[in-house]
Amino acid sequence: MAHDYMTLFFDRPSMFGFEKRLKKIAKQWPEPTMDRPDTEDLCWWARTWAASSKNCEATDGCLCAPDGKCQHGYPSWVVYLGWFTMLDEVRQRKEEKKEGINGQ
Numbered sequence: 001m002a003h004d005y006m007t008l009f010f011d012r013p014s015m016f017g018f019e020k021r022l023k024k025i026a027k028q029w030p031e032p033t034m035d036r037p038d039t040e041d042l043c044w045w046a047r048t049w050a051a052s053s054k055n056c057e058a059t060d061g062c063l064c065a066p067d068g069k070c071q072h073g074y075p076s077w078v079v080y081l082g083w084f085t086m087l088d089e090v091r092q093r094k095e096e097k098k099e100g101i102n103g104q
């Protein structure tokens, strides 16, 4: 289930082989000025990002789009924790596989 997959991603990124990448992603952004929100909140924002409402917390406590950043340049927690990067990588891997099959 998608929900469980998300929960796992936010709770145990190591299971996705993603811990090193997460540190790299986090380094691109200013230090969060607040504590990490609950996983339940993170999942909600990750699930509803397509609605692109400004309902997600940025790492400084502002509200912003789940796939964006606030006016002060702090990313949404979902971005900060690498969710979209992970989605991109999964998509890319799938496409590479497809190309491999077509190329034969």
Ligand SMILES: [Zn+2]
Pocket: 058, 060, 061, 062, 070, 071, 072, 073, 074
């Ligand atoms: Zn802000």
